[in-house]
Amino acid sequence: MAEKKEKLLSEVMRDRRTTPNFGAQPVQDADLDQIIQAGVDAPSSYNAQPWRFVVVRDPELRSKLAEASRGQARVAQAPVVIVACGDPEAWRKGDLEEMLRIAKEQGYGTDASHNYVREKFPKLMQSVDVEAWLNRQVMIAFTQMMLMAEALGYDTAPMEGFEATKVRVLLGIPGSVFVVAMLCIGHLEGSDKRFGGRFTSDHVVYHERWGGGTGE
Ligand SMILES: Cc1cc2nc3c(=O)[nH]c(=O)nc-3n(C[C@H](O)[C@H](O)[C@H](O)COP(=O)(O)O)c2cc1C
Numbered sequence: 427m428a429e430k431k432e433k434l435l436s437e438v439m440r441d442r443r444t445t446p447n448f449g450a451q452p453v454q455d456a457d458l459d460q461i462i463q464a465g466v467d468a469p470s471s472y473n474a475q476p477w478r479f480v481v482v483r484d485p486e487l488r489s490k491l492a493e494a495s496r497g498q499a500r501v502a503q504a505p506v507v508i509v510a511c512g513d514p515e516a517w518r519k520g521d522l523e524e525m526l527r528i529a530k531e532q533g534y535g536t537d538a539s540h541n542y543v544r545e546k547f548p549k550l551m552q553s554v555d556v557e558a559w560l561n562r563q564v565m566i567a568f569t570q571m572m573l574m575a576e577a578l579g580y581d582t583a584p585m586e587g588f589e590a591t592k593v594r595v596l597l598g599i600p601g602s603v604f605v606v607a608m609l610c611i612g613h614l615e616g617s618d619k620r621f622g623g624r625f626t627s628d629h630v631v632y633h634e635r636w637g638g639g640t641g642e
Contacts, residue, residue, distance in 0.1 A: 430457075430578065438576040445581040448503035449615035457578045458506060461611065464574035465510075468567035472547050473525055476516050477564045479571075480509040480597050487596065494592035495608070500583050504610035509597060510568045512560030512604040514551075522547060557604055564606040575611045581618075583610040 433441075453461075458481070465479060482488055483506055491509075492502035501507055526540045535543075551559075572582045590605040599605060632638040 432577040433579070435573065435577065438573050442573075442576045442582070443619045443621065445500065445504075445583045445610065445612070445614050446617075446619050447615045448500055448505070448581065448583075448610065448612035450503075450505065451613040453506045453580060453611055457575075457580070458611075460578065461571050461575045461580075462508075465508075465567040465571040468563075468570045470563040470566070471559065472543060472550070473529070474517055474547070474563065475521065475525065476512050476514070476560055477567045478511045478513050478516070478603065479567075480511065480599065482507045482509060482597070490596050491588075491593065491608070494596060495585060495588040498585065498587060500610050501585065501588075501608065503615075504583065504612040506611040508568075508571060508609040508611065509593060509599075510564050510571075510606045510609065511599060512557075512564045512606050513602070514556045514560060514604070515602055517547060517551065560604050561606055564604075568607055568609060572609055575609075580611050581614040584608075585610060 462479065462481065465477070466475075468475075468477075470476065482491060485502070488504070488507055489502045491507060492498060492500075495501045522544065526535075526543065529535050529540065568584070572584060575582050585608040588605070588608060593599065593605050593608075594601065594603070
């Protein structure tokens with residue numbers, strides 16, 4: 427079978443809109459695998475990979491998820507919803523050692539550098555704002571999945587408008603785990619949202635120093 431042509435990343439970033447309504451056309455299994463892999467391949471601090479993704483395809487569950495998302499119908503319409511989570515305890519429950527085992531298998535690092543990570547990482551976790559740290563990591567994986575879905579010809583909607591407590595109960599997510607964002611994936615039905623525009627780079631980019639023109 428001929429390999430599916432992916433859109434260029436530049437096209438994806440130019441054309442992507444937050445999809446207002448999804449039709450029933452399914453997401454192919456092989457494409458979903460590729461989308462998920464794009465998330466799994468993301469970079470993270472110390473390669474800790476503290477993300478967990480709950481892939482929801484069951485229509486009844488998606489309807490309930492929509493209720494937990496302030497009734498946003500898109501969550502029920504989209505054939506796939508990926509609930510992206512961050513687990514603050516994953517490193518302690520085996521992920522740190524598993525990450526180092528894989529690194530060793532890959533020939534990455536030395537015993538000394540791995541021991542350095544064993545010593546430093548728990549200290550990092552004590553010193554950071556864990557929620558902000560998790561959001562930082564999870565949203566990169568989330569974005570990679572969103573862009574891969576678009577590259578494969580799907581439409582997406584990123585969502586933060588949900589009640590995390592209700593989502594946790596619905597999907598059996600432990601209380602200690604942060605529900606970071608949801609990604610609806612499917613095909614646009616009806617007309618797309620208009621492009622709302624963006625600030626120019628002059629408005630948001632400083633050179634060398636905050637607020638900075640020449641720094642004089
Ligand atoms: C993290 C994140 C969460 C969002 N949550 C919602 C949401 O709950 N409901 C919604 O209608 N749009 C949501 N959006 C979509 C934004 O409103 C949208 O990205 C923005 O207006 C720019 O439009 P565009 O994505 O079509 O370019 C979210 C976007 C992001 C990045």
